[in-house]
Amino acid sequence: MSTNGFPYTHYDLNDQRSGSVIEITLTAVANVRLMTHANFDLFKNARKHKFLGGVAKKSPIRLSIPESGHWHVVVDMEGHPTKAESSIKLFPPPKPAPRPRFNQAS
Template sequence: MTKPKFSFTHYDLKQQRAGVSIEITLSAVANVRLMTENNFALYKQAMKHQFIGGVARKSPIRLTIPQSGRWHVVVDMEGHHGQSGSSIRIIETAATPRFQSAS
């Protein structure tokens, strides 16, 4: 089992529902990857994986959970020099208001 040759910061978001936004604050340019449980397992083994995000050149950035499930955020410096500090914040989105019929 191969592991990534670079260090990364991992945030386990646990179970999240679709539509929740994640705000990631960085101190430098870094890669930000929002991924499912299965894709995170592939990432840790340095295998091909899928993610939402990419190179974050500004901070903070926001990513939205596309479907309910267990999610992970990874911040890494692959392809970049130096180090980047990071923090995340889960932003609860308001439920869609339901209209009721007047009698």
């Protein structure tokens, strides 16, 4: 895909729960953007948008979903001379720790 004159790779994460973690593996330095569905629409139309992430100089990187909803990841090469291949893995939010049970004194 391409927008603003630079190519990008798009991953539609669909609905994700808060606390889910996305691990992005890259073969070169790239921009990684985690954004809501509304912000992805703005991005596609070359409009001002908000995202989590930025320039990824190490791989893999991990980003957490801050709130439940429809999310997207974009990997783009804007400002970088090489093309990066990418892949992602999704990890569900951690299960809450069990609450300790207290015995009653007799």
